[in-house]
Amino acid sequence: MSKPLIIGITGGSGSGKTTFISELKKAFSRKALCVISQDDYYRPIDQQPIDNEGIEDFDRPKSIDKNAFVKDVKKLIKGKKVKRLEYVFNNKNVQPKTLVFKPAPIILVEGIFVFHFKKMQSLLDLKIFIDAKENLKVIRRIKRDKVERNYPLDDVLYRYEHHVMPTFEKYILPYRDEADIVVNNNEEMSKGLAVVKGYIRDCLKSGK
Numbered sequence: 613m614s615k616p617l618i619i620g621i622t623g624g625s626g627s628g629k630t631t632f633i634s635e636l637k638k639a640f641s642r643k644a645l646c647v648i649s650q651d652d653y654y655r656p657i658d659q660q661p662i663d664n665e666g667i668e669d670f671d672r673p674k675s676i677d678k679n680a681f682v683k684d685v686k687k688l689i690k691g692k693k694v695k696r697l698e699y700v701f702n703n704k705n706v707q708p709k710t711l712v713f714k715p716a717p718i719i720l721v722e723g724i725f726v727f728h729f730k731k732m733q734s735l736l737d738l739k740i741f742i743d744a745k746e747n748l749k750v751i752r753r754i755k756r757d758k759v760e761r762n763y764p765l766d767d768v769l770y771r772y773e774h775h776v777m778p779t780f781e782k783y784i785l786p787y788r789d790e791a792d793i794v795v796n797n798n799e800e801m802s803k804g805l806a807v808v809k810g811y812i813r814d815c816l817k818s819g820k
Contacts, residue, residue, distance in 0.1 A: 650723020
């Protein structure tokens with residue numbers, strides 16, 4: 613495969629992107645598949661946009677260092693290794709690690725703005741949108757942010773109403789119809805996973 617296949621995966625917060633990608637990573641070796649996430653390109657907290665209540669809004673395009681994100685994906689496309697300090701969501705109890713992304717025949721780029729950032733979208737060969745009902749996304753977001761990231765429940769709910777939902781409606785949902793594959797994740801997503809796994813296997817086999 614002369615040029616790597618670049619797959620973009622997006623969807624609203626709580627739609628199941630992380631689970632979907634985790635299953636893909638289990639199915640393919642690190643030599644075959646490289647996953648690079650928008651989450652590791654958040655700007656420092658003192659550079660985040662502030663809403664009308666004086667609260668940092670991490671769900672805006674300006675929250676991400678998109679130039680660095682695009683630059684690193686281009687490096688991978690050219691066959692160069694990328695190093696990036698892990699973003700730990702301002703959790704003081706977690707020591708960030710240095711992440712190393714190695715070139716691979718399949719490069720998977722994930723994040724809520726990968727379709728919205730035009731320079732990133734232009735690099736994508738296949739666009740996948742993970743979709744789910746709003747009530748399910750709220751529940752998943754609460755479980756993730758309250759349990760895994762130790763955020764107060766009031767904070768999680770405030771951010772969902774004032775940051776997450778407006779961002780989804782403005783910067784994510786409009787691109788659903790442009791996706792090559794829409795994966796429904798209201799109950800389970802095994803069919804969507806099977807389709808994507810099969811496509812990746814065929815590309816690796818044919819070298820295209």
